[in-house]
Amino acid sequence: MESARIIATVTRIVRDVGIAEEIAQDALVAALEQWPQAGVPDRPGAWLTATARHRAVDLVRRRETYARKLAEVGRTLAEESYDPEPAGPGDIDDDVLRLVFTTCHPVLSAEARAALTLRLVGGLRTDEIARAFLVPEATVAARITRAKRTLAKAGVEFEVPYGEERAARLGSVLEVIYLIFNEGYAATAGDDLLRPGLCEDALRLARGLAALMPAESEVHGLAALLEIQASRTAARTGPDGAPVLLADQNRRRWNRLLIRRGYAALERAVETGGASGPYALQAAIAACHARAPAYADTDWATIAALYARLAAVAPSPVVELNRAVAVSMAEGPEAGLALVDALATAPGLDRYHLLPSVRGDLLARLGRTAEARAEFERAAELTRNERERELLLARARDARDQEE
Numbered sequence: 001m002e003s004a005r006i007i008a009t010v011t012r013i014v015r016d017v018g019i020a021e022e023i024a025q026d027a028l029v030a031a032l033e034q035w036p037q038a039g040v041p042d043r044p045g046a047w048l049t050a051t052a053r054h055r056a057v058d059l060v061r062r063r064e065t066y067a068r069k070l071a072e073v074g075r076t077l078a079e080e081s082y083d084p085e086p087a088g089p090g091d092i093d094d095d096v097l098r099l100v101f102t103t104c105h106p107v108l109s110a111e112a113r114a115a116l117t118l119r120l121v122g123g124l125r126t127d128e129i130a131r132a133f134l135v136p137e138a139t140v141a142a143r144i145t146r147a148k149r150t151l152a153k154a155g156v157e158f159e160v161p162y163g164e165e166r167a168a169r170l171g172s173v174l175e176v177i178y179l180i181f182n183e184g185y186a187a188t189a190g191d192d193l194l195r196p197g198l199c200e201d202a203l204r205l206a207r208g209l210a211a212l213m214p215a216e217s218e219v220h221g222l223a224a225l226l227e228i229q230a231s232r233t234a235a236r237t238g239p240d241g242a243p244v245l246l247a248d249q250n251r252r253r254w255n256r257l258l259i260r261r262g263y264a265a266l267e268r269a270v271e272t273g274g275a276s277g278p279y280a281l282q283a284a285i286a287a288c289h290a291r292a293p294a295y296a297d298t299d300w301a302t303i304a305a306l307y308a309r310l311a312a313v314a315p316s317p318v319v320e321l322n323r324a325v326a327v328s329m330a331e332g333p334e335a336g337l338a339l340v341d342a343l344a345t346a347p348g349l350d351r352y353h354l355l356p357s358v359r360g361d362l363l364a365r366l367g368r369t370a371e372a373r374a375e376f377e378r379a380a381e382l383t384r385n386e387r388e389r390e391l392l393l394a395r396a397r398d399a400r401d402q403e404e
Helices: 004-016 017-038 045-063 066-078 094-101 110-119 124-131 137-154 163-185 198-211 215-229 256-271 278-291 300-313 316-330 332-341 354-365 370-382 386-404
Strands: none
Touching: 004 017, 004 045, 004 094, 004 110, 017 045, 017 094, 017 110, 017 137, 045 198, 066 124, 094 110, 094 137, 094 163, 094 198, 094 300, 110 124, 110 137, 110 163, 124 137, 163 215, 198 215, 215 256, 215 278, 278 300, 300 316, 316 332, 316 354, 332 354, 354 370, 370 386
């Protein structure tokens, strides 16, 4: 989120997210050059922000065409008492929120909005964004480049809009915040399963939006979903960082405060008329898991029914895959396998490692261990997260042992 704050601060000055990103990167390069000799400052984030801010002002000064904007910026800065770091972890950074709404402007396509926001606000790499959308990296790179040009050409204002314009951008904003959280909850690549900083950033943005827009039910639905999902973070990995499956998690390690906050947000979503919204439905599913004292007590029939409702209002292959898991638990692995096999040709899923992973699990439960092993091995080939790969290969070995 530090990167997003710097970009947001600079965007406020130069009014161009593409240039702002370049200046933010220049500030990081300056830090790499200066800190080894001068030492790391007491407030690294403030140092980076101040450096980027000075460079942005210098850039504006050098450009005659920006003379009028420089005068406006100068007046604004003189009137503000600006602290480049938020007062506390629960505070929403207004500039970051402006950046989110700017990159989610309707002048961009839905795909471009999400890609640009994940890049600038979430700090995700192109390959990580590509996984989120199940598209090639080159496609995402092209979307981001075009999006920056489009925003600059359209002269989009750096602001949190009001009224109908705010409502028009809200769906994209919620989607992007959820995608940032998901990348933190299950990292696309690397040696760690989790990226807790991304989860915390997404949660902070969701809470800030809920405070800003108390009448928007889906905002509360998203906040509820993230609170409950985040409550499991500590239980999702073992002491060595290895993934722990939901069935094996120690539920005493689930954060009860976050769960209570999630229940309260879900209640507000329902009170404001959003019981059937996509995020509220996902939050209701998460709440079912949270209410079960043990994995064996999970109300899978209700979860399967909630996924069916979710598939009706927000259809996607990933939702269908999750529904298949719930159906397999409620009605048996054969019922789930039929749904999974129906997804074999779904667009975008051919490189999605969770499809063979789920299929392998269902085959193992049916005693078809040779087929299960092959599916786990294929899933291990597809994932780029080392922790997930280790888990999948271990499951493949277990299946092989049962063959002998």
